[in-house]
Amino acid sequence: MTGPGTADPFDTAALRAGLLTAWRSSPTRLLEDTNSEADLVRSGYRDRVLTELAQNAADAAARTGIPGTLRVWRDGRRLHVANTGAPLDATGVEALTALRASAKTDGVGRFGVGFTAVLAISDDVEVRSTTGSIRFSAAATRDALAAHELPAPESGAPVLRLAWPSTTPPAPGSDTEVVLDLRDGIDARSLLADFRSEAVDLLLELPALVTVVVDGDELTRTELDLDSGLREIRVGNQRWWEQRGASARWLVPVVDDRVAPVQHDVLRAPTRSDEELSLPALVIGDVAMQPDRRRILPGARVEHLAHGYARFVAAMPPARRADLVPAPGFARGEVDARLREAVLADLRAHPWLPAADGGDDLLPDRAALLPGLDAALATALTDVVPGLIDPRLGGTRHVAALTAAGVHRIGLARVAELLTGHDREPRWWYRLYEALAPLVTDPVAAEELASLPVPLTDGRTVTGPRTTVLASDVRGLGDASLPWVRLVHPEAAHPLLTRLGAGTATAEDLLADPALLAAVDRVDGDDPDPEGAAQVADVVLRLAAQVAPSAVPRELGALPLPDVDGELVPADELLLPGAPLADVLVDDSPFATLSSDHVDRYGVDALRAVGVGWGFTVLDVEMPTGPDHELPDEDDWWATLADDPDVLVAVRDLDLVADDRWPEALSLLAADPDTASALADRDGYTAWWLRTHAVLGDQRLGLLRHADDDVFAGLLDPCTHPDAGVFRQCLASDVVDDPELAELLLDRLGDPDREPEPAPVVAAHTALARAAAGGTVDTDDLILPSGVRSLAGTVADAGDALVVDTAWIGAAVPADRVVVGELAVAGALADLLDLARASSEVHGEPVSVGRATTWRREPAAVLAAASAGVPLPTAPLTVHERLVVRCSGAVDGDVDVPWWTDGSGTVHCSPAGLAVAVVALARP
Incomplete structure (x- = not known):
């Protein structure tokens, strides 16, 4: 084998010769290698070019222990991928040419089958390294097959099985560089864009790789503990x-x-x-x-x-x-x-759930999740609900996930159950209700809190808002106990309780509660309980201070309160210290004086509202149905009414005024706006009772007239009290509405020492006649005086007097014998006074012969009708220069009169009598 310094440092010639020999001896193997490589390119590595090359680069960096760098750039149609780290070696070359084998013993990949990915974009691949370079080429492979008389498969020849040596070194600063000649149809610009998007993931996935540079864009991973x-x-x-x-x-x-x-x-x-x-x-x-x-x-x-x-x-x-x-x-x-x-x-x-109280993390099966929990509710429930998790984890979007992780989900019903038995300050409960309120969004949530504890004013904590009552706009109760109602402590009274079924009550509602009235009855027995009475009185007086006096039920006048001797006395039998009412009452009045301690503690207004007296007390009852209000002589007053009144307004305790203290009592009544208002209703109980019973000097108020009222001047004495204008309706009016007034008027009409003017006399006769006719006065009960008041102002003997019942006859009777009232009630007046009627006792006919005419022809008649605004009469008319009537009966002889009507209905008038007759005849 040749070494690194030779032209073929990795002895690729021997590798080619061996493989060609194998293919020649087994053509099937050539086909298998070709198809396998094609399959990997088409499926397994179709989009993993950069990933596979980056894995190799990471392996190379890991082997040397240095931070790996991968650089990618384009040079025309060539794509360069260079890296630092361990360079190419002989085993690596063998792995590259062995399709199904890899020399990797550790790391992600080192020139194994993954390198096949490069064939997705290139048929001509060069691997340049500091230790030597090799090249793969589809064209060179086909030439080798032809030279060895091997038929090339129809699918092409395997590119990465035959390697040739190359003398080109890697780019400066790199240990290995892969150069790919891009196949026609490959968009290099788009390919680099894809590489840029993959670079971040590769830096996360391959710790040995620290920097990736794609076409000049550098990405570097940094780490911080x-x-x-x-x-x-x-x-x-x-x-x-x-x-x-x-x-x-x-x-x-x-x-x-x-x-x-x-x-x-x-x-x-x-x-x-x-x-x-x-x-x-x-x-x-x-x-x-x-x-x-x-x-x-x-x-x-x-x-x-x-x-x-x-x-x-x-x-x-x-x-x-x-x-x-x-x-x-x-x-x-x-x-x-x-x-x-x-x-x-x-x-x-494992424990990982943060606790609401900031303690150690919780295991899921030891944790409780309350959906919708916020910081305020968590603060209230941390020592109530075991294992409650941090409220920041209780959002709706997390509930299902946390439940799947084993966290116990609890509902509002469980919260209410866990709260039972806890003794807390009312303000703590208020904060809890405030925190719970956002969770109560529908009837189901409200029902879950049906057993929520609620603190009461009496110190108890009861189960269930539906059994409790909130005092609406009620102040100053503090820790006062209301044993007759489950009243929520004011410091815990939150609107949520109303949504959960608690009732609401104003101070008026609490005072009107039948249970309170029953509680008053219980402590106001023959042997009152001082402690119980004080407890009830404390609440009642605090409530009474917050309402209008009219809103306090009159039954609360039975509320026991201590007098100056410490004895319990009903409120409406007590007077405030220094009350002016005490100065006008009889000596044996049932009123006691309230303890001054209560005045200092509760104030005058609250005490007066429950009936403790200062001045006179006004009773105000809407839609009364009968005389059942414990007012003196109420039955008698009720009998004077045609219908039940819509409202009964009455001053109480008038019967307790001392007879010689009425001037002061009337001043007291006039000074108080409430009692003064009652005095103004003439038909009301108060004015009626004062007219009937109150005495100034030696006369009842109902027998005195106001000084400005001259209807009965000279007959009734004027009231000289300085406040008479306020209680004017308690004095006599122009109507005779009681028998004693009728008797007094009759006596004074017959009293020669009185000198009334004619107008008051006529008014008195008219009023008396109407009272008799209307049944207000029973004539059988009257004692008539021996004399009657004549039109002349004299007192005439009843045997000689006549009641004028026709307009024209009055002029024929001497004035000192005439008794006059309105003609419409003349009959009733005659019956009342037992006098004869003038029309039945005096008869007459005109003596002279006059001029027959009509009313329309007489200027004086027309003028009178126009001036009086009345129609002209239609009866026949005779005008006399002087009208003389020859009378017989109670009046005998000839009498000059202004006008007369004879038996045929003809009207006779003197010129001066025309106007008088027109007006008189126009009356019904």
């Missing part, structure tokens, strides 16, 4: 984190300092194969592969590659670990299925 135990690999601007195990290397891309799980890749053994994987990380491992390195050998195991995967995941930042758990789904093949299951088995067997 991290504190986490991972190794960071950089190629250009791309990064990976790597974990090296006994049988495999695991890598995951890192983008913007965040793990970017792989979506789809293949098994790398160590370079890319055709075994598709669905793992979230790249795996580069040692697996027995078929000669073309595209598929694993039948029966080869891949499970060992997963050993250490959990350690790889545990080295990741806690928030990103779940990203590296294989998501459930269909495997992309048998290898993928086996490797996925092995990875999950490794994850199940």
Whole structure:
């Protein structure tokens, strides 16, 4: 064999001679070699040119222990691939020419069958090395076959079986260089672009290779050991984190300092194969592969590659670990299925899950996953839920993967169960509810929390929001106990509880709760419980301070409160210290004085709202249905009503005012807007009761008139109280509405010492007549005076007086005998006063003969009608220069009158009487 310094350092001549002899002795072998080489080119190595050459370069670098460099460039139609490392040797040449054999004893590949990949792009290949160079050529092979009289197969001749020596050395700086003459049809530009895209993968897969330069574009791999135990690999601007195990290397891309799980890749053994994987990380491992390195050998195991995967995941930042758990789904093949299951088995067997409390990593079967868990909820539940994992791993997209890895998934129902029995501050529960709220997105989630514990104001923690009530806008309860209702502690009152079925109640609702009224009844017995009463009173008064007084049920007036002697007394039987009401009540009033401690603690407004007195108390009831409000004489007032009132507004305790203290009591009533408002309703209970019972001087209010009201002037005395304007409706009006007022008016009409003017007299007669006619006054119960008031202002003897019941007769009767009211009630007035009617006692006919005419012809009549706005009469008319009527009966003789109506219905008038008659006849 020739040496390195000869023209054929690797004795290729002997190799050719031996192979040609073999082909000549066995033409079938020539055909087999040709077909095998063609098969590898067409299938096994169709797209692996750079990969196979890079494997050889990595092997060469590994043998010398130096960082390997691979350079690729184009020179016209020639492609150059050069590397550093161990140069070509005789065994390498033998491997290149032996189609089915390789001299490799370690490393990825060293001039084995993979070199066949170059034939995919070239039929003329030269391997240049510092130890010598060889050349392969399809044309030279065909010539050799012809020279040895060997028929070339129809499929062509095997290119890489016969080698010829070459004298061309490798490019400077390289130890070996492969030069390929590109076959026609090969796009060199596109080929280099493909090589550039493969370069990054090759630098990851082949550790011995450090630098790859493709047509001037240089990529270099750098490595840095991290504190986490991972190794960071950089190629250009791309990064990976790597974990090296006994049988495999695991890598995951890192983008913007965040793990970017792989979506789809293949098994790398160590370079890319055709075994598709669905793992979230790249795996580069040692697996027995078929000669073309595209598929694993039948029966080869891949499970060992997963050993250490959990350690790889545990080295990741806690928030990103779940990203590296294989998501459930269909495997992309048998290898993928086996490797996925092995990875999950490794994850199940080792601790790698970060705990929510920051403690040691957890084994999956000791860990609990709550979907939707966030940092706030994790903080609340760390010592409640054992093995709770870091909330950053609880995203919806990770649930299925973590469950497949053996993590126990828990739901809200389990959380509620684990919370049972825990005693925490109300604010802790509020924070828990706040953290749970985002998870309650539908009725199913709400139902899972049906047994969620809830703290109450009384210190208890109960199970289930549906049994509790939240106080809406209720303040100041603090830790007050509301034993009659399961009231959520205000510091724990979160809107989530309402969504979970808790009721809501305002301060008004709580005060109106029948259970509260029952609780008041229980403590307000014959032997009140001081402690229980104080507890109930404390809550009631705190609530009462937050509502309008009208919203406090009047039944709470029974609330027991301590008086100045410490005795428990119902609130509505107590007065505030210094209450002005106390100064106007009778000496034996049932009211006691409230303890001043309660005033200091709860304030006047809350105490007055439950009935503790200061001034008079107003009762306000909507839609009352009867006299059942414990008001004095309420039945009598109710009997005066035609219909039930829509609202009952009444001042209480008026019957307790001392008779000699009414001036002060009226001032107190007038000064308070609430009581003053009640005084303004004349038909209301308060005004009625004061008219009927209140006394100023020696007279009831209902028998006094307001000083500005002159309807009954001279008959009723004016009220001189300075606040009379406020309680005006409690005084007499122009209506006689009670028998005592009627009796008083009759007496004063018959009192000669009084000198009323005619108008009040007529008004009084009219009002009395109407009262009698309407049944307000029973005439049988009246005592009539001996005298009656005449139109002349005198007191006439009842036997001589006449009630004017027709307009024209009044002018014929002397004024000192006439008793006048409105003509419409003349009959009722006569009956009331037991007097004769003028029309039945006085008769008359005109003496003179007048001028027959019509109303339309008389200017004075037309003017009167137009001025009064009334129609002209239609009765026959006779006008007299002087109208004299000859009277008989109670009046005897001739009398001058302005007008008269005779028995036939003809109206007789003097010129001056025309206007009077027009107006009088126009009345109904």
